[in-house]
Amino acid sequence: MFSDICIDRRKRDACEFLQFGIVPSKARYGESATAEQRSTSIDSVRTAGVFFGRHRSQRTLTMKSPITTDDHFTRSAGRELARYALIAVTVLVMLMYFLNFVAGLTSSGAGGVAGAVDVENNEISIYLREEPPQMNSMLSSDVISGTVLGHVMEGLLRYDDNSQIVAGLAERWEIQGTRATFWIRENARWSNGDPVTAHDFEFAWKTALAPITASQYAFIFYPIKNAEAANTGQMPLESVGVRALNDRTLEVELEQPVAYFDKLVAFPTYLPVQEAFFNATNGRYGADADEMLYTGPFYISSWVHGASMRMEKNPYYWDANRIRIDALNVAYITSDSNTLLNLFKDGRIAQVDLTAEMLEGAMQQKWHLDRFMDGSVFFMDFNHRDNRLTRNLNLRKAMFLAQDGNELVNSVIKLPGYLPAKSLFPVWLQGMEKTFREEYPAPESPYNVALAKEYLEQAKRELGLSEIPPLVLLADTSPVATISSQYYQAVFRKNLGLNIIIDAQTFQQRIAKMNAGDFDIVLAGWGPDYNDPLTFADLYASWNLNNRGNYRSTVLDEQVRIAQTSTDTKTRMDAFGEIQRILHEDVVYIGNYERGRVYATHPQVKGVLRRVIGAEFDYTGAYIDNTGTP
């Protein structure tokens, strides 16, 4: 019978033809077909008839007739659909188990679902905003890598909890005139048990200076004798003034006395690298957990790129007693602030940075909140090149007086922890006894529209213009830069009638345009390299490549030179004070804000430091406080 043919799928087309063709003519009801087949057939014939009927009636009469057979079809089809749905869900569940197995292959357990605080194993879980891009200390130039390096590496000197220089791997040191000597501890060890020698430092510093290494931070070695010449290929590396006198003594010869050389030595580029190990990694030094040697409180025990990183207590670290937790677990790598807040709420990470809109919720929850300045200062730089209107001092004065830094920070940006930048020298910088800003207060800058307008008129006269043509404000596309540039656009138009064109660019393109001098004003920022005011003070020196507005002043240059070469603290601080005054009087830039952060910490986690210089956060002194729990 045709039903046999129809079971075979490949002959289905034929079968359907047969079904349709044969049923009415050959098969007689009751003769060859079973009772069931017969009933379906009759039913189907009726369905078909009615189907046609309904179809026609809908088109012509649009009448709504209740047709039971169509419902019958829907019900059967619906049941079939439900059956498929059930199968689909079953298959999905099976698939999940399979995927679980696959995922187990592509990642280790480090990214698991541990809590922020694991009392039993004495470990803390944290996050990183990004995957560390470069863990080779000789090449590293970013904050994230610097933060991880701060946990797993230690150099000759380090910053203590109060940001003062203390002995690291060097048990003592001496800097006299142009000669610096470091004596390395006997128990300073690499994470493979080898002793850390003076040769490891000599190798690292000279390798970082080698032109072929192309280290962006090679300039940090320039105070060392012949370092700059060696880096530019004019002199051989052997001539650089770094020498290991023996395994435990490192001698450094400087170009000229440098008052802050101890602070430079605490910088990551000055970290040691073991030559034999470095050569064995064949150019991949720092690329993976096992392609690095560690000298710091922790070592990286596992590193799943982009996902997680686990740091365990380094048993070879000379000062291991200082470290109170056994492991630091970077369980998440993401820069999404809401995700991080959710992870903190869910008890997965020990600390989280808060944005303005999160602050209220955090207060309600009675979280433990802290605030710190991350060190960076943001400002609006003028283009001082010859062909620019912004070269005119009175125009700059007018613009300076027509804006209000307090308004920008408190009413426009509204991010917690931000401060108006009243000076290029941020509030946290150390002076002689107190902070630099307490000893050398920033010149006051009152918001004064009437005076601003006078300066503007004067500027117009000097420039011989009846109207100031539109000025180009270069900024990048980050939210804060966008909102700041819009604030300045509005405030300059309202108060001075100036037309500001915002040139919003990606970060890379903003830098490229800044280097080319293709702007009138630009929103820029600067972060410190070492804990000395000079890291900001030489920014506008005529030889500084970061002086992208091409500001030139012999008076300022002179003060910078004094600060660079003098070893007397008072003389240097006076020079910085003078620089602060010149920058203000000449309106070289308009300060925007000092960046700060407000963050919440897990109630059981204590002793975490947020640093301005070096590691952004520092868990080397962290511990789990168990007193609150039974």
Place this chain on the structure above:
Amino acid sequence: MWQYTLKRLLQGVITVWFIATATFLAMHNVPGDPLSGERAMSASIRANLEARYGLDKSLTQQYFIYIGNFLKGDFGVSFAQENRQVNDIIREHFPVSATLGILAVIFAALGGVLWGALTALYRNRLPDTIIMFLVILGISVPSFVFAALGQLTLVNLNAFFGVSFLPVAGWGTVSHMLLPALVLGMGTMAYLTRLMRSSMLEIIHSDYVRTAKAKGLPPARIFTRHQLRNAILPVITVLGPAIAAITTGGFVVELVFAIPGLGRYFVQAVQQLDYTVIMGTTVFYGAFLVFMVIVVDLLYGWIDPRVRLQ
């Protein structure tokens, strides 16, 4: 058949070469400089860096070096992730994106087909109205909203019940994948539901369905063999590109759920002008997309014999 496959593969290779060349030219014409950072570099340090990345050579030279390396399967070293080979980045992160993407597409395809069939079956009735409303929502709301909402709901659920139902973010187990995959597949699911619905409605009124009903086939069989099977064809057509799109487009979801997928690197590379990673990922994704389209075309012939004959 084999001839056809071979021809398509050859076309695919030419397409990928074209993508590579176009990307190379476009990338080098994007304003900005991949080597520049906030800190200015002295001319000599810059020259050292340019030499290291081969940027000191002429553009034509760079192009031939790049095509040569590409043929050897070497995409070079990343500019931003300075210590990593682009090959390693693709090898380590693509499986993550692919796993997530495939799961999302499975969710989307199953959901889309089932909801689409359901709405067509109950057209203009309550289930249809409700589902179609949700579909509009699914299409118009971007995935990052779903991602954020989903995550927030999860946090609140976990907090309310004091147990962790699903992890809030991260990667490692299937429980980590569920929510991101669902969120990632949401838009596609909504789209496929609409596609399936309209395709079903078209087929319900087709001659062969009428014929099937007229000749008295059981409804379940008409539904499965004549309606579903034919209606699913357009869905399968878009499935290939959808897999590629979802796998490459998971940037936001990967960021929100802290998933180490390739989508993140792909988008970041463009933002940072990371030449080697842009080239590597674009060519890789281009090849992947072309491959998926070919696979779908071949699959199409298998499902619908009418296509094969032509």
